[in-house]
Amino acid sequence: MKTKKISSVVLIACLISLYGFAQESNTDYQMASIVFIDAKIGHEKDFESKVIEHNNKFHNEAPNKGYLDQVISGKNAGTYVWVMGPCTFTDLENMNPGDGHEEHWDTEVVPLIKGYGAQEYWRFNEKLSYYPNPVVNRKFANLWLIDLKRGDYYRFKTLMGKIAEAYEKKGTGNMRVYDNQFNADDGRDVVIIWDMENMAELDIMDPIKPAYEEVNGEGSWDTMLEEWEEITLKIDSQLWRVNITK
Incomplete structure (x- = not known):
């Protein structure tokens, strides 16, 4: 009973923060x-x-x-x-x-x-992304649509923050992360997108592991993979043609 009461208080507090001050808008x-x-x-x-x-x-x-x-x-x-x-x-x-x-x-x-x-409505998560130089001539994109275990988004956020730091350390490549703004219980909680100018880039080996371990320590990559398996239910990997202009 006590747990239920605490949960109700938290829910009410969230609702107040969302709707009680509707005159304050955030468009940043x-x-x-x-x-x-x-x-x-x-x-x-x-x-x-x-x-x-x-x-x-x-x-x-x-x-x-x-x-x-x-x-x-x-x-x-x-x-x-x-x-x-x-x-x-x-x-x-x-x-x-x-x-x-x-x-x-x-x-x-x-x-x-x-x-x-x-x-669907997808919000760009700048803090978890590495996109210093937008791919101007992007024609394809590799997408990972990820189904996260309920309550584990905070762990995903921590992992992706470390991966973004590794990309920054490496100084090459790109990675964009978006959060789905409405939960439809369809396994599409977050998406990671890698932009490409051509499909041949899929044949290029450019591992992030060395940079990740340089930032987070030896053996940290395997630890990250173990936690990744714990918090993700499934990944739907897709290839898209993007920015079709003719």
Whole structure:
């Protein structure tokens, strides 16, 4: 009974902090709004062309800048991902892409769509990322969608902080971490993204282990891997085409 009472107090405190002071807003972050879309079979190129046209007309600058990606591995291969960002929830609330926006999507893009999938909001975690030099000509991305054990996010955060320090020590490569803003109980809690200019980069061996152990001590890599296994339930590794422009 005492434990339940303490839990209730913590929950109430959290709710007060979230909603009791709604007049105070925080927009000092970057987020990506994404929606999964299946194009009609045989009309994929037409779909790409029309979405690119739509982005150029109505989503050509932040915070309303639009991108088109596509999953090209795994069970969701072929599915497109329409991305908008970097943005905040305030930006989404105040979005005004201009006259003709809805009409263009409904008349030019919708006829080429087979169906919509999930809508998700991913917040960039700058502290856990290493991205000093954005990959300007990025064409592909390797994504790890991670299902964390409940209550172990704090351990994940500590591990990723150490890995980010190792990347900084090494001084090469890139790694972006995003937190899913809504828990759909689908194993998509956090995502790690490595950007690439071409798929050939997947054949390049550039291990982070030496830099990690230089920062954290000899044998620390194996210790990290053991803890990683303890806190993760599964990883869905995917390859995406990104920033499709033609």
